Amino acid sequence: RSRKLNYKLPPGPSILTIIRNSLELYKKPQQTMAKLAKVYGPIMRFKIGQATTIIISSTDATKEILQTHDTLFADRTNPDITTAYNHNNYSLVFLPVSPLWQELRKICHGNLFSTKTLDSSQDLRRKKLHELLGDIRQSSLKGETVDVGRAAFMACINFLSYTFVSEDFVPSVGDGEYKHIVGTLLKATGTPNLVDYFPMLRMFDPQGIRRHTTDYIDKLFDVLDPLIENRMKMRRENDYATNNDMLDILLEISERSSEKIHKKQIKHLFLDLLVAGTDTTAYGLERTMSELMHNPEAMAKAKKELAETIGVGKVVEESDVARLPYLQAVIKESLRMHPPAPMLLPRRAKRDVQVCGYTIPQGAQVLINEWAIGRNPQVWDNAHVFSPERFLHSDIDIKGRHFKLTPFGSGRRICPGSPLAIRMLHLMLGSLINCFHWKLENNMDPKDMDLDQSLRAIPIPLLA
């Protein structure tokens, strides 16, 4: 009897249902999966070609996967695209748990994203923040509309490139082109690739996804290669003074022990960090600004807190954030309703694993529908209402310990960049609303906003 129960597979839609919903699945995957989960349950199986995917939208199952059985789900599925440039052999995001992956995680945790390192690189981000605010001030003087998503994207690239190499990538590649490169890489990672479902098509690369990706990685490496070479040369000079950036830290580790990390791994690591960190953080910022504009009461409270704590018109410092509990609650609430990685990143079952009474088969790809959990009325009171207050007297955090809110994942593969992402989000959001008043383009009423659309708004400066 129990044996039979042990081998129960999760239910799931038939191939016909999948085909019928394919356009919607492609355009709004997390919403469509949430709708299907209402019919098939919170542990749902999709089988297309040779690939089995399990979609999870319950907190219990999330906890079992990310905590109880973390070691059995710690590898990722490797989409064909990651084989471009042999990235799969170096990638922190896609390597299976292995000595190299462990070394890279250790470097991230102990060096790149440690509190000490991030504290000592704050000046670099402060400089970039002032530039962002300067650009917005220029727009405000001309009464120009700001495309908030685009401004956020460019700011995140600059924040990251400065934190990584103390230089802007943008001038070397050209502003629009960089967005295009990262945008294309991200789109390619998110585009369903026939090869992943039907591996025999691999040699034909029918959608050209691997080909395109290789071209774009090429462009990014054309920027990174000379940057790294140049720094290596400079470091050999006697009077070299460190930049306090991540490239120096990585080269120092490499000089001490080249088997830990070498030049090629450094550029693959930067590729991962840029692709994983830019769009997610920019999306988080844009959606939070949209929610605040749509909810004037929450905006007023956040502004009041800033005015009382640091003074109107002042730029937020990283050290101010601990004294801004409402701003922190706003960001948590936005990550609940608009997780930038709505299905987290895929995990892979190492062997058959029992989860909440079902067997997840070995090799299955497992996706957690974070978006559906964040909007589930059985998990959250007034799940569809933006209410930062829910976090004010609650111990729920975003560190992967509370399985109803894991926008950065949890367990061994939890996002290593979250300490930097959280700093960037608070700095940018706090300063944008403390230094400017914002109104929607064309006098649009905030009540009529479509919160999934890009945000276009006009800044009006607030003087210190």
Ligand code: HEM
């Ligand atoms: C709001 C911004 C961000 C969100 C919501 C986010 C979310 C995530 C999620 C959900 C995962 C998968 C976790 C899991 O499997 O349990 C992840 C992994 C990762 N993230 Fe982030 N991330 C953000 C920003 C960043 C930044 C700024 C960086 C680096 C600069 C970064 C680097 C990475 C890397 C390298 C991984 C792969 C780790 C591994 O597989 O071992 N992320 N992120």
